[in-house]
Amino acid sequence: MRARWSLLLLLCAAAAAPAAPTVQHWRLAAGVPVYFVEARELPMVDIRLAFDAGSARDGEAKGLASLTARLLNEGAGGLDADELNRGFERHGAQFGAGVRRDFAVVSLRSLSRREALRASLENLGLLLEQADFPPAAFERERERMLVHIRQRQQSPGALADEALYAELFPGHPYASLPGGEEEAVAALRREDALAFYRRHYTAANVVAVLVGDLDRGQAEEIAAQLVERLGAGRALPELPPVAALDEARERRRDHPSTQTHILLGQVGLRISDEDRIAFFVGNHILGGGLLSRLFQEIRERRGLAYSVSSSFQALRQRGPFVIGMQTRNDQAALAAELLRAQLAEFISEGPTAEELKAAKSYLVGSFPLRVDSNGKMAEYLSWIGFYGLPPDYLQTFPRKIEKVSARQVRAAMDRYLDAQNMVTVMVGDLSADRAEPSPAP
Amino acid sequence: MSFPGARVPAAFLVLLFLAPVSAPAAVHEYRLDNGLKLIVKEDRRAPVACVQLWYKVGSSYEREGITGISHVLEHMMFQGTEKNPDNAFSRTVSRVGGRENAFTGRDYTAYYQLLERSRLPVGIALEADRMRNLILEEEAFATELEVVKEERRWRVEDSPVSYAYETGLSLAFRHSPYHHPVIGWMDDLDAMRIDDVRLWYRRWYAPNNAVLVVVGDVEPGEVLALAREHFGAFEALEPLPAVRSGVLEQQGRRRAVVKRPAQVPYLFLFYKAPSLPSAVRDAAVPYWEPYALEVLAGLLTGGESARLRSRLVRGQQVAASVSAGYNILARLPMLFSFSGTPARGRSVAELEEALQQEIQELRTELAGEDELRRVKAQAEASRWYELDSFYYQALVIGLLESVGLSWQVQEEYVERIREVTAEQVREVARKYLQDDVLTVVELEPLPLEAGAGRQRAAPEGGRHAR
Numbered sequence: 001m002r003a004r005w006s007l008l009l010l011l012c013a014a015a016a017a018p019a020a021p022t023v024q025h026w027r028l029a030a031g032v033p034v035y036f037v038e039a040r041e042l043p044m045v046d047i048r049l050a051f052d053a054g055s056a057r058d059g060e061a062k063g064l065a066s067l068t069a070r071l072l073n074e075g076a077g078g079l080d081a082d083e084l085n086r087g088f089e090r091h092g093a094q095f096g097a098g099v100r101r102d103f104a105v106v107s108l109r110s111l112s113r114r115e116a117l118r119a120s121l122e123n124l125g126l127l128l129e130q131a132d133f134p135p136a137a138f139e140r141e142r143e144r145m146l147v148h149i150r151q152r153q154q155s156p157g158a159l160a161d162e163a164l165y166a167e168l169f170p171g172h173p174y175a176s177l178p179g180g181e182e183e184a185v186a187a188l189r190r191e192d193a194l195a196f197y198r199r200h201y202t203a204a205n206v207v208a209v210l211v212g213d214l215d216r217g218q219a220e221e222i223a224a225q226l227v228e229r230l231g232a233g234r235a236l237p238e239l240p241p242v243a244a245l246d247e248a249r250e251r252r253r254d255h256p257s258t259q260t261h262i263l264l265g266q267v268g269l270r271i272s273d274e275d276r277i278a279f280f281v282g283n284h285i286l287g288g289g290l291l292s293r294l295f296q297e298i299r300e301r302r303g304l305a306y307s308v309s310s311s312f313q314a315l316r317q318r319g320p321f322v323i324g325m326q327t328r329n330d331q332a333a334l335a336a337e338l339l340r341a342q343l344a345e346f347i348s349e350g351p352t353a354e355e356l357k358a359a360k361s362y363l364v365g366s367f368p369l370r371v372d373s374n375g376k377m378a379e380y381l382s383w384i385g386f387y388g389l390p391p392d393y394l395q396t397f398p399r400k401i402e403k404v405s406a407r408q409v410r411a412a413m414d415r416y417l418d419a420q421n422m423v424t425v426m427v428g429d430l431s432a433d434r435a436e437p438s439p440a441p
Numbered sequence: 442m443s444f445p446g447a448r449v450p451a452a453f454l455v456l457l458f459l460a461p462v463s464a465p466a467a468v469h470e471y472r473l474d475n476g477l478k479l480i481v482k483e484d485r486r487a488p489v490a491c492v493q494l495w496y497k498v499g500s501s502y503e504r505e506g507i508t509g510i511s512h513v514l515e516h517m518m519f520q521g522t523e524k525n526p527d528n529a530f531s532r533t534v535s536r537v538g539g540r541e542n543a544f545t546g547r548d549y550t551a552y553y554q555l556l557e558r559s560r561l562p563v564g565i566a567l568e569a570d571r572m573r574n575l576i577l578e579e580e581a582f583a584t585e586l587e588v589v590k591e592e593r594r595w596r597v598e599d600s601p602v603s604y605a606y607e608t609g610l611s612l613a614f615r616h617s618p619y620h621h622p623v624i625g626w627m628d629d630l631d632a633m634r635i636d637d638v639r640l641w642y643r644r645w646y647a648p649n650n651a652v653l654v655v656v657g658d659v660e661p662g663e664v665l666a667l668a669r670e671h672f673g674a675f676e677a678l679e680p681l682p683a684v685r686s687g688v689l690e691q692q693g694r695r696r697a698v699v700k701r702p703a704q705v706p707y708l709f710l711f712y713k714a715p716s717l718p719s720a721v722r723d724a725a726v727p728y729w730e731p732y733a734l735e736v737l738a739g740l741l742t743g744g745e746s747a748r749l750r751s752r753l754v755r756g757q758q759v760a761a762s763v764s765a766g767y768n769i770l771a772r773l774p775m776l777f778s779f780s781g782t783p784a785r786g787r788s789v790a791e792l793e794e795a796l797q798q799e800i801q802e803l804r805t806e807l808a809g810e811d812e813l814r815r816v817k818a819q820a821e822a823s824r825w826y827e828l829d830s831f832y833y834q835a836l837v838i839g840l841l842e843s844v845g846l847s848w849q850v851q852e853e854y855v856e857r858i859r860e861v862t863a864e865q866v867r868e869v870a871r872k873y874l875q876d877d878v879l880t881v882v883e884l885e886p887l888p889l890e891a892g893a894g895r896q897r898a899a900p901e902g903g904r905h906a907r
Contacts, residue, residue: 041486044825073745081755085745090815092822095745111822140758143785147705147761151782154601154703154889256702256890257599259591290519290531300528303587306595326595358536365538369555372487373829 025391030203032227035381036219037211039374043112045212046378050386052236053104053200055178063180068196069097069104074137076127087123091116099178102315103386112213129229138190149182160261160427163251167423168265172242202233207385211378242318253427260332260428264339266417268312268321271387276314277400278412285351285359286310304335329432344419350410364398469661475677476649479668480838481661490657491831492564493553495839498645501547501618509625510641512545513589520581522574530567537563548772549843558658569671582635593624601703601884608699609882613711647678652842656835695880703886706789710779713878716771718844732857733865734767739816741765759787759795772844789883803870807863820858
């Protein structure tokens with residue numbers, strides 16, 4: 001591939017130019033929000049349940065949310081992992097469970113043929129209602145997580161991420177990677193996972209998304225049946241707020257790699273922040289895609305990196321903003337300075353009229369591509385649903401982009417970012433960098 | 442399967458088996474006088490068109506000394522023509538709300554754009570322009586080459602598993618063009634010159650060596666008119682040379698240990714195996730064998746309930762991760778492979794032993810009916826799931842055509858998989874999963890000491906400042 005789209009992209013949006021597909025929205029008796037798009041062309045159904053069960057709910061047990069999600073299909077209602085997974089797979093259905101910072105997603109893709117869908121849904125209901133967390137499976141999956149954590153230690157990119165999040169969110173649940181931390185994972189007990197499951201995988205903490213070959217009646221029925229299998233539960237307390245950084249920090253880590261991975265990070269936005277759209281447009285101009293300032297300066301003009309980008313995740317609380325690249329060890333200091341200079345310039349001057357126009361045409365014009373498949377639509381809706389955004393978000397978001405002014409972009413960038421107060425992470429063979437770092441601009 | 446002359450009389454109307462309420466997808470195939478093949482598939486589920494232009498050249502067409510040149514050219518294709526200088530290509534696509542990128546493989550180089558349907562003319566005009574009019578300017582090349590080296594560092598040098606994979610492939614394919622990596626050896630990148638790239642471009646980038654695929658909410662007749670308008674005037678190049686297909690002889694197991702700074706060991710088992718295109722060309726290989734190998738892969742690794750996860754991860758707990766893979770669509774004979782990481786406290790040797798036991802069982806015992814049914818149901822469901830993505834539909838068509846098959850092969854895929862018997866699966870296991878054509882590669886972790894990454898001294902001097 002020519003460029004790595006490091007799209008932290010749940011953050012983007014939907015269809016505009018031609019009308020986006022209609023999203024139907026209702027609440028179940030239990031108050032559970034449901035989002036549904038009817039798509040009859042292909043005989044398939046995508047179901048996603050977004051739970052308030054992300055790694056932000058780990059507490060001190062870094063990795064608990066991940067481990068819990070991994071164990072859902074390890075046994076349920078007395079069926080072992082083989083039986084349970086065969087129940088999906090003999091009909092060609094695909095089950096998945098994944099964890100992000102704010103939420104966990106349980107997904108099912110199945111053919112809509114009656115027999116296939118019924119069997120898959122029965123199976124899904126079973127593990128929502130009574131996942132068994134067999135003791136042997138718990139031990140094994142915990143061990144496998146530890147292997148993954150160890151594997152992270154051989155990847156300079158993963159090490160850089162670890163360091164960045166620890167610096168950006170000290171003492172906050174966002175401080176660790178969803179995959180957890182070695183000591184915490186080693187200390188987890190089966191009871192922890194069981195308790196996490198009972199508390200978080202409940203009707204009070206779920207949003208349901210259905211896309212595909214169903215009519216409204218079937219969608220209502222399926223959503224209701226699945227939610228019935230969940231305990232009622234109680235909503236969870238708000239996450240603690242995240243404080244912005246008010247001083248520059250640096251973390252350097254020696255690693256035997258040929259490249260140094262460089263990250264510049266700062267605490268960014270909440271999903272509810274008014275200027276999120278302006279920031280979104282600004283981030284695109286600064287570091288999103290092949291025409292961004294960073295890409296043009298670092299890669300196209302100077303050939304310093306294969307991949308360079310900026311990205312941000314707006315979360316329930318303020319999430320990360322990250323500029324990242326990797327370059328040959330001996331030019332890392334130079335590269336880090338260039339990144340900082342580009343950022344400083346963009347914050348102080350904002351986008352040109354031309355840049356803003358180009359960004360808008362891309363972001364609005366490419367909307368249909370964000371939801372041009374059932375899979376993408378389901379993914380998108382689980383994000384919209386979990387954050388309680390309006391069901392007509394797909395229509396309104398592009399209109400909001402159209403309205404953003406250069407002044408608003410500059411103000412938003414300036415409000416959250418300060419080139420002097422970034423966290424800088426460098427992971428690589430640091431002794432090989434012979435360039436003389438000059439004082440920061 | 443190729444139709445010289447203008448266009449195919451009637452468009453193929455492909456009726457997907459079991460199609461419920463959906464309209465049958467219509468696929469239309471044309472060929473321009475200059476040899477450019479055009480395949481259009483209508484899919485009206487979203488107001489989108491995916492354009493992919495596939496050139497039948499990739500790393501397996503390269504000789505030692507210029508490895509990685511197909512991929513470098515792919516990068517240079519974004520560096521401008523007379524009409525669209527510098528990054529005008531990307532700027533134009535972006536302005537109309539399109540997404541674009543490209544990728545290089547062993548057997549092809551492909552360029553794609555995803556566009557809102559009314560923007561199709563823009564995309565096709567741009568793609569035609571760079572088929573024949575690249576500038577290939579010296580300075581842009583020097584910079585882009587540095588980018589490609591950074592890409593190689595990132596993908597291979599600093600990823601112990603990728604490095605071991607690359608080593609294993611070059612050991613397994615000593616005489617096949619699959620011997621070298623797509624991204625090329627670093628020494629070859631260091632030595633590459635703009636003239637090499639110019640020659641490569643002129644030699645391979647021609648209408649008679651390309652397949653244009655368009656999938657989406659489009660009118661086939663209009664797409665054909667656009668293709669004629671923009672590509673029609675290009676001359677066909679003389680027929681391209683046949684590429685030697687590589688000798689697959691191996692008489693005895695090969696083994697390599699790769700030591701790199703790492704935390705976790707890793708194991709690869711590479712068995713030589715025919716691919717579908719190579720089986721089609723080789724009368725000695727029965728047509729069903731590649732499909733039986735595909736089913737074999739499904740038995741082993743098709744999901745959580747498949748053998749490897751069920752038995753090695755969960756049952757014996759000898760693997761932390763494990764999978765099998767079969768390259769059914771390689772142009773030349775390729776591999777049936779196994780890979781994985783031992784569980785904590787277990788060794789690579791134990792993992793290898795466990796895999797050998799599984800292989801032994803496949804060679805001696807028949808798979809169960811339940812298992813086979815599951816694999817076949819998954820194959821059928823996957824065909825439907827694939828139709829969910831414009832990009833993927835175009836990808837499958839382009840890939841099939843690039844390796845010398847027809848796009849129609851995908852229509853019979855499920856049927857062929859259904860026909861596979863337990864005996865045939867055992868037969869291909871016996872024939873291909875045998876020691877004499879096996880290459881074993883093991884990643885042995887070295888301590889992660891800083892400084893170990895400096896095996897290559899950096900060249901003198903800084904960057905070319907501009």
